[in-house]
Amino acid sequence: MIRTVDDGLSYLVRLNDASVLDVYLNSAVDSARSFAANTDLCEILGTRHADDT
Numbered sequence: 498m499i500r501t502v503d504d505g506l507s508y509l510v511r512l513n514d515a516s517v518l519d520v521y522l523n524s525a526v527d528s529a530r531s532f533a534a535n536t537d538l539c540e541i542l543g544t545r546h547a548d549d550t
Contacts, residue, residue, distance in 0.1 A: 506532070512549045 498521075500509045508525040512518055522543070529541045 506538070509550070 498511045510521045
């Protein structure tokens with residue numbers, strides 16, 4: 498699951514199955530890049546909060 502956090506600038510990626518990790522993370526990064534291309538924002542930071550988040 499990929500959910501946009503309240504501010505619209507953050508994406509929460511939560512996994513039920515580790516096999517989709519790359520797909521979900523790549524999708525979140527693509528969304529962040531698209532947003533950054535249309536604004537003055539240009540940094541992407543990924544942080545692991547737990548094994549599934």
